[in-house]
Amino acid sequence: MAEITDTALQGTSKSPNTITLQEFNNRIKRLLADPSVMNCWVVAETTDVRINQHCYLQLLEKNPKTGATVAKIKAIIWGNQFRFLNARFKQVTGRDIGNDMKIMVCLSVNYSPQYGLTVVINDINPEFTLGDMERQRQEILNRLTQEGIIGQNKTVPVPPVLQRIAIVSAAGAAGYGDFMKQLTDNKYGVCFYPCLFQATMQGVKTVPTVLAALDKVEQNQHLFDCVVIIRGGGGTEELNSFDNYDLARRVATFPLPVIVGIGHERDITVLDYVAGIRVKTPTAAAEHIILQAANALAHIGDLSNQVVSIARDYIARAKEQLSYYAGNLPIMAQRIIDTNTLRLQNFIQNIPLHVQRRIEGENAQLARQKDAIKNAVAQVKMKETMRLEALGDKIELLSPRKVMARGYTLTTCEGKIMTDAAQLEAGKLVTIHFRDGKVVAGTQSVIKDK
Structure with a gap:
């Protein structure tokens, strides 16, 4: 490294005029006292929210198309003001001021020469955040409606009794405990078969764990009558995870009936719109299932009573009929005997007449058959004669004599009829038959036609 000499120092220009740091900070303070940076209403998203007497947070602005952060600044809400603003915010939105919210806040810039630059939140518009939450929820519902699936789960057939129940909830949650207690202690004595598929029911893990639980249920859907998604009450911010498109679509298209009981009576999520059955709380979900089973039992009881009533009426009518038959049996028996006796006498009297008629009929048929046989024999004889x-x-016509009468002869050799010159040999004796005699001759040679 080169050494800096006294000569080099002496060769530098004269030092400029300086001011104190305090004066520099005061100049900044005067610049920032501009009214244009005081009490400005700004829309931004929240992140890195920390509460330690005061509320410290960062405000972000993101590109709506890419999601990239285009602006960021740290801000603070002083302690007393934060308690007031947060109470008002929660009263309107049901949520505490927290991360990943879109808010409208009134900002001012404060600058202290001792502590530096501070962006202070003086006020907040909770109605804006509430409207943004509702807007996001409505966008999901509109998308599901456009896809034609928003009411699909409501069309899934519901069994008359829901006994085999797949539950999506957290094992240690109070809502799950209330549901199970209500179910097992039902006054009707109905036996249910619940099976828990554990999921995280608040925070960033809610959507992936609930989706994973529903996947497991669908893999074993033949074992269950329905799915129940339950979560007890809590802050509205804890229920925001259920306003999710992927989760809503999964519930809307699920092949089993889905019962949703999330939060308190005042809480409504997107799942409440797409589930086949929506109830207010986990306890209400159990009551719905129990009431359906009780109605089925009552229906069975009504049917049993109808069967008993019909059987009693039938037995009473049978007894009356039996009494009637018992009282009239002797008279009816005598009437039957008298009637059959009369019929028997008529049969006996008519037997000779019937026999005579039968004999005459058979004789006539025999005569007809005899004539028919004679005619048939005559026809056969005539046909055979012809x-x-x-x-x-x-x-x-085919007789050889007839043929020879027309001038033809018949040649034989050694008792065999010759039909071809090739059958003869020279020197052989042949017999030539004529119509009125025969001639024996010898063959000198055999000449074959070409």
Whole structure:
């Protein structure tokens, strides 16, 4: 490193005029006293919220298309003012001031020469945040409506009795405990078969763990009648996770009926709009299931009473009929005997007449059959005679004598009829048959036609 000499120092220009740091800070303070940076209403998102007597936070502005942060500044709400503003904010929105909120705040810039620059929140508009929350919820509902699935789970058939229940909740949650106690202690003595699929029911893990639980239920859907998603009461900010599109879509398209009981009576989430059955609280969910089973039991009881009543009426009518038959049995028996006796006498009297008629009928049929046989034999005889005559004529026409009468001869050799010159040999004796005789001749040679 080069050494800086006294000569080099002597060669520098004269030092400029200086001011104190306090004076510099006062100049900044005077610049920041501009009214344009006092009591300005600003819309921003919150992050890194910390409460330690005062409320410290960062305000962000993001690009609506890319989500990238385009502006960021630290701010503070002084202790007394924070308690007042937070109480008013919670009264309107149901939530404490926290992270990941879109808020409208009144900002001022304060500058202290001792402590530096401070952005102070003087006021907040909770109605703006409430409107933004409702806007996000309405956007989800509109999207589900456009996709045609918002009411799909409401069309899933609900069994008459919901006994095999898949529960999505946190094991140690008070809402889950209330639900189970209500279910097991029901006054009707109905036996239910609940199965817990654990999930985180508040915070950033709510959506992924509830979705994972629903996936497990769907893999075993044949084992269950319905799904119950329950969570006890709490701050409204703890229920914001249920205003989620992916979760709402999963519930809307779930193949089993979904019962949602989240929060208190005043709390409404997107899941309440898409679930097949919406109740106010976990306890109300259990009451709904118990009431449905009780109605089924009452219906069965009504059917049983109807069966008993019908059976009693039937037995009473049967007894009356039996008494009637018992009283009239001797008279009816005598009437039957008298009637059958009369019929028997009529049969006996009519037997000779019936026999005579039967014999006459059979004789007439026998005569008809005899005539038919004679006619059939005559027809067969005539047909066979005509057939034999026709055959005789054909044989006569085909007789060799008839053929020879027309000038043809028949040649035999050694008792065999010769039909081809190739059958003969020179020197052989042949017999030539004529119509009126025969000639024996010898063959000198055999000449075949080409």
